[in-house]
Amino acid sequence: MMEVLDPQTREAATAEAVLAVTGLDVDIRTPTGTVRVVGNVSFTAYQGQTLALLGESGCGKSMTAKAIAGLLDPVASVAGGTVRLEGRDLNAMTPRQRREVAGPGLGIVFQDALTALNPVYTVGSQLGEAFRIHRGMNKKQARAQAIELMRRVGIPEPEVRVSAYPHQFSGGMRQRILIAMAVALGPRLLIADEPTTALDVTVQAQIMALLRRLREEEDMAVVLITHDLAVVAEEADDVCIMYAGNVVESGPVATVFSSPTHPYTKGLLESVPTHARRGDDLSSIPGSPPELKSIPSGCVYQDRCPMAAAICRQERPELRPTGANQFSACHFSESLRAGATATPAADSVASPETPSTLQEETR
């Protein structure tokens, strides 16, 4: 079983770790008290690979991304843990050092390109801004760089369009501009926060292809935040599944999707409609995630878990290894592992690139 996964494990081991997050906590101050929205999150993103943060809305994945990028809202703050970008602790930096990293070290792509772009400036001046800030270029040089970037991300007639305003572009083109901005200074890490959520399906595929091409060209580490299982299956090397601010399972995508060792992952995969017929009920996880104010003291998933037992109410499970590079925060991960059969859902979300024999052999 280990042998089958070996190629991937070795790759992960030799590839340079670009981003290492350990025990990250994020708190939000509310009028009624402090709420922990991200708790004890750890993961590592490797050069040239994509790590997906997967979870429902409100599970803390975007908050994790903002904490890494240092873009938390004033009410939120990092309460613990370390975020290391190429070995340098981002949280220990002064604001000035942090600004120096923002752009050359770390780029971020936001979800909604229309609101993320400043409506009163041309895309050219916004694309060129990074060069003016970090490379001290003048307007003309920055504009030339902007045109080059626009050409690189596939915007037609960049010499003309460089003077246009964000509202004069289509949604897909705006997202391309946003991506161009994030990679402008060749960052080592690209965080893509639901980059395709606001787009229609055909454009989504183009944007994901663009991200993949840029990742290969720049040899960046990519942290992809999404709630889309199919996107994770197709694009990511590793996946971190988050629930109520905690990582519940992590590991290589192929392994996690073919043999989940956390009941939440299992539930997610089973919710993917596969061979559903008209009239059949679609499978879903009953209930809804807990309110962040009232996360239970034991396992975060206890209220919706079909396997919940007494220990789940008393003790929060730590992330424990359950396979090659696979980790799960469940008291019963071993029994899940033992009973792991390739769920039908895994077939449907697994991409063509995922060798289907893998599932057979890992069993």
Next chain:
Amino acid sequence: MLTYLRKRIISSALPLVVVVVGVFALARMTGNPASLYLPLNATDAMRADFIAKNGLDQPVLVQMADYFGGLLRLDFGTSLRTGEDAAAMALRAFPATLQLAAMTMVIAIVLAIIVGSAAALKPNGVLDRFASFVSMAAASIPDFWLAIVGIWVFAIYLGWLPTSGVMGAAAWVLPVATLVMRPFGALVQVIRGAMVTSLSEPYIKLARSKGATEYRVVTGHALRNAAAPALTVAGDLTVGLINGAVVVETIFGWPGIGKLMIDSILQRDFAVLQACVLLTALAIFVLNIVIDVGYALLDPRVRPTAGARARSKARAIAPGPDSTTPGGPAVPAAAGANA
């Protein structure tokens, strides 16, 4: 731009006519000038002679037709009081009002940008609460009260400033300080609100993600977006100063159009009053066009011509959204051809 101007001129012509008709009719309801300009013991013959000479014996409609006929020949009538050309009197008084308004607005805008932006940096912080209190107070204090208290304290009690007139820089202090209050208070509130909104927009995070300094984020990105709503309010407030500084001009003896207007109402100097109103209305009309143009400059989304041009250009380049790059980012080979 020219089409826009033409449209604006046509649409403003009617309100302008209505204003002139209204003032014309209302002024004549204040009474007959004859009883003011002739001595108390004037004979009926003298009275009739004065009325006939100034055309006041005609029906109001005929007088009005005469007046509009004169306007077409740029004849605004003559002052009953001085016999001078009414338009010349109004034009002579107007610069004093404009200077006062300009000085007031420049100071109010600069102060409001500083205070409003600073308050918006930490909503509900100490500074924000203080600014909110000060701006509320400034916007609510009646200007006639402030003017009188100002004169009493600084001109009479302390003797630092003149009570009235336009001689020297010191004479500007009290009128400007009085007039600044309301626009300052109103603008602080508007700029603070607009800055709080724009500082919480995602484009601020994008600017920070590029490593922009806090100064650049606040002034370059947030303030630039807050400018358009602030301009609209500043425009309205300027209008208020151009036609509404009557009280302050009267109190400080400022020889502006507001004082001239009051004087001509009191003295039933109809031609001068009408000339003043017409001039003020024209100034407001021009100011509104300037505000509209300024707004379009500040916010590219409302630029009618530029937007349409770029959109048609965009259509020529890409027939549909993203359709030129099917299946991924194909770099257009001939993109550099149009240089």
